[in-house]
Amino acid sequence: MIDRIPWPVWRVALVVVFGGFVSMLDTSLVNVGLDSIAADLGASLASAQWIASGYLIALAVSLPLCGWLGRKVGVGRLWLWSFGAFTVASGLCALAGDLGWLVALRVLQGVSAGLLVPAGQTVLGQAVGPQRLGRVMSILGIAVSTGPAIGPTLGGLLLNSLSWPWLFLINLPIGVAGIGLGLKYVPRGERGAAPRLDWSGLILISVGLPMFVYAVSRWSERATLADTSVLVPLVLGFAGLLAFAARSWRRANALVDLRLFRDPVFAAATVVTAFAGATLFGAMLLFPLYFQVLRGADVITTGLSLFSLGLGTAIVAPLGGRLTDRYGGGIVALWGNVLTLVTTAPFAFLGAHTDAVTVQALLFLRGMAIALATMPAGAAAYAAVRRDQLPDATTTVNIMQRIGGALGGALFAVVLAAALPRGAESAFQQAFWWVSVASVGSVVCAAWLWLAQRSARAAQRTPAAMP
Structure with a gap:
């Protein structure tokens, strides 16, 4: 039997979902309106791409500070402040009169959105305890997974009948409702327990992480590492991240406690999330193009075609949570990644005229x-990890997932772009082969996690040796 979760904890989880959903929704919602925004503001499409890129890079910038801020002001307060900043920035984006202001406000929106998901995960982790995490986290997982999936559909429907500011105004009712419920139900958390801010670590990762994400994004556009706009930020970003990791591993009060990786279960689970980020977010770049380029679908049809992906996640996520609490995340993640591989590999064989029922x-x-x-x-x-280590754990996992998603998206985009001159059908088949290879990596890492959890449970059952 697994422990029953009281209603107040479920209530907190349902409130936190508002923040997770809206922050992930905006990763894909606005992208469908870049043409309309560029035309209305008199800007080029290349310049308008910064509306999307600025948001994604800002997401990465804010992540390292989440753990320290959570300890400083309390994770519940951080969640509320971040949600408030995101909502205000959304309203201001709708009022922006030129591209420069819109990009700047999107950066503010991205910084606040980057704090929402890990802060929400920390709130839930501290409220529920380790034995019930799976069921509660599954609710947030629905929002994080389905937000990017339904974004193109919702964006297309809004642009079909309304103007582009509604791509941002739609966040206002969600934000107001979420903040109102959060003020009433979300625990504020303990404040003032943060050590002195690690400024050197902050500078290293604040330069390294966004430059790395920017470089791999440019790599996906340029399809070459030889371009200086790719190579220079890639080298600087990697060097910054490497220096940050080396410094944080030795330091007791680092900005992010990377010594958590000494725990085999945490290390394996975090690597799994990095691979999952590549297969999830990287494939989410391919699937819209698959319908638009290969099957000739418009934006709305593409979004509706992807709705089944989010629906499958939403239906099974609660079951995944129950299985995780009963049997452990390792074995569930292992079978989940095996099934991900099994359902991804067929796309490496499907052609442009495969019937829609099979695809759906x-x-x-x-x-x-x-x-x-x-x-x-x-x-x-x-x-x-311990309860007091959760802010660092959620920060680290989200950073690794973000890096995995950026690398996966860039790699799959480069493979697709390089193969397109030889034909769209073979190009997509080749790209999905690479997604399948990444899925194999996820399976291997999930097996590592399962074995690490088995070893940890066996060590707990073994009586301590007598002195």
């Missing part, structure tokens, strides 16, 4: 598999 069935099953592959690994990482 595979997407629905892949959505179900993703629910079992991603959330259980994150829950296993958080269950492996």
Whole structure:
């Protein structure tokens, strides 16, 4: 039997979902309106791309500070402040009169959104305890997985009948409702327990992480590492991250406590989330192009075609949570990643004229598999640490997932761009082969997590040796 979760904890989880959903929704919602925004503001499409890129880079910039800020002001307060800043920035984006202001406000929106998901995960982890994390985290997992999936559909529907500011105004009612409920139900957390801010570490990762994300994004556009706009930030970003990791490993009060990786379960679970980020977010770049380029679908049809992916995730996520609490995240993540591989590999064989029923069935099953592959690994990482270590754990897991997503998206985009001159059908087949290879990596790492959890449980059952 697994412990019953009281209603007040479920209530907190449902409130936190507002923040997770809206922050992930905006990763794809606004992208469909870049043409309209550029035309209305008199800017080029290349310049308008910074509306999307600025948001994604800002997401990465804010992540390292989440743990320290959570300890300083309390994770519940951080969640409320971040949600408030995101909502205000959304309203201001709708009022922006030129591209420069819009990009700047999108950066503010991205910084606040980057804090929402890890702060929400910390709130839930501290409220529920390690033995019940799976079921509660599954609710947040639905929001994080389905937000990017339904973004293109919702964006297309809004642009079909309204103007582009509504891409931002739609966040206002969600934000007002979430903040109102949060003020009433979200625990504020303990404040003032943060050590002195590690300024050197902050500078290193604040330069390294966004430059790395920017470089791999440019790599996906340029399809070459030889371009100086790719190579220079890539080298600087990697050097910054490497210096940050080396420094944080030795330092007691580092900005992010990387010594958590000494725990085999946490280390394995975090690596699984990095691979899952590549297969989840990287494939989310391919699937819209698959429908638009290969099957000739418009934006709205593409979004509706991807709805089955999010639906499969939403249906199975609660089951994944229950299985995680009963059997452990390792074995659930292992089977989830196996199923992800099984439902991804067929796309390496499908052609442009494959019937829609087959495609939709595979997407629905892949959505179900993703629910079992991603959330259980994150829950296993958080269950492996102490309550006071959760801010660092959620920060680290989200950074690794962000890096994995950026690398996966860039790699798959480069493979696709390089193969397109030889034909769209073979190009997409080749790209999905690479997604399948990344899925194999996820399976291997999930097996590592399962074995690490088995070893940890065996060590707990073994009586301590007599002196």
